[in-house]
Amino acid sequence: MESSTVTGGGSSRREATRQKLYEAAVTLIAEQGFSATTVDEIAERAGVAKGTVYYNFASKSVLFEELLRHGVGLLTASLREAAEQTAKEGGGTVDALDAMVRAGLVFIERYPAFTQLYVAELWRTNRAWQSTLMVVRQEAVAVVEGVLREGVERGELSDEIDVPLTAAALVGMVLVAALDWQSFQPERSLDDVHSALSRLLQGRVSGAR
Amino acid sequence: MESSTVTGGGSSRREATRQKLYEAAVTLIAEQGFSATTVDEIAERAGVAKGTVYYNFASKSVLFEELLRHGVGLLTASLREAAEQTAKEGGGTVDALDAMVRAGLVFIERYPAFTQLYVAELWRTNRAWQSTLMVVRQEAVAVVEGVLREGVERGELSDEIDVPLTAAALVGMVLVAALDWQSFQPERSLDDVHSALSRLLQGRVSGAR
DNA sequence: GTTTTTGCACTGACCAGTCAGTTCAAAAAG
DNA sequence: CTTTTTGAACTGACTGGTCAGTGCAAAAAC
Structure with missing residues (x-):
């Protein structure tokens, strides 16, 4: 997902191979699903021998699990950074949520x-x-929940909101809107999508203005 | 999904068998995915021989496609009815959206x-x-888009909203919030989830009120 | 000289789809 | 009413193919 020496342990050659395997696996599994994707396909797309897959990962499932951890790690870091950055710049809770929506869209x-x-x-x-x-999942949603909770404490958000449910709904809104954007209206810009979601988030939908 | 003689043509016996196959297939595929679910499993859970599956459906894929059509048909009808019902009762656009959110939750x-x-x-x-x-998908989203567009025309919604994007975001919000509810907080009531989403929809999140 | 990768043959389990044969309720024949 | 026929619905053993995972000797990289 990114060429970097994430773990201190592994040699860089091995790490590069794993990286290629992640990249090959992620697109194939996204298109076809886990079961429909064969190890031979993954190896071929990564430009690597099948034996290498098993030298680097104990099994197909393990490769997949590590891929999941890797990817969500990137997302969580990105969300957290967006929230912290906003706080540092003195923005309010709504600004932080907005920044996280944007970070989510950029990631997707x-x-x-x-x-x-x-x-x-x-x-x-x-x-x-x-x-x-x-x-x-919990790691990612927790970041949003944290921001919501802080907003309620500071009185910037209604104390009647249901934090876990609202967090889930927000994440869902971004996920689905973004996937729909990518699949069905790829010509739209990220800013278009962001402002549509912003408007929804800030309750600027109803009211003619 | 419903025991009824939908088509005038088929015998009721055959229809009952197809029904059983739909019910067996939907849970298995939801749990495991399409490729990981075997026709033998579907047949076994439906209490039917494997040959019967192929007597009733040309292939595993065709069974799945007809299942999709069947299910989304139910959802679309339910959404449409919610919108029409609201209109009949003289409710505004926001009420109609709210009713559709609820209808979506009930369906899920x-x-x-x-x-x-x-x-x-x-x-x-x-x-x-x-x-x-x-x-x-288009059939389902179109119902939401229709309500949004009408709301804009009547001046009840801002004419700056992006109808397709907003519709996708709303559908996503409901889908993901509901699936999360079912999977991770099944103890919550439908009303809890509905009011959390309502609040978000009506922009009653920010502002301490 | 150690680690990593390659190439390839092999195995055993599993699975979509087929097909010859069975069941049975209802229609036709007697 | 009883017997025979019909055919739609269903059955389950079988086939041809696929695929995860293994084993290993030799090469390449470091």
């Missing part, structure tokens, strides 16, 4: 395949990586 | 597996049923 524009795959797997039950997904 | 509460499966497949590319999904 950059990694559409990952987002697609995440949404497709998130609500499945009885799958091997269920627990990984739960953890990883 | 009743058919969680279908919703799950729909979301999981909607943004995939290069799949056999891609075109079916596009059509079926």
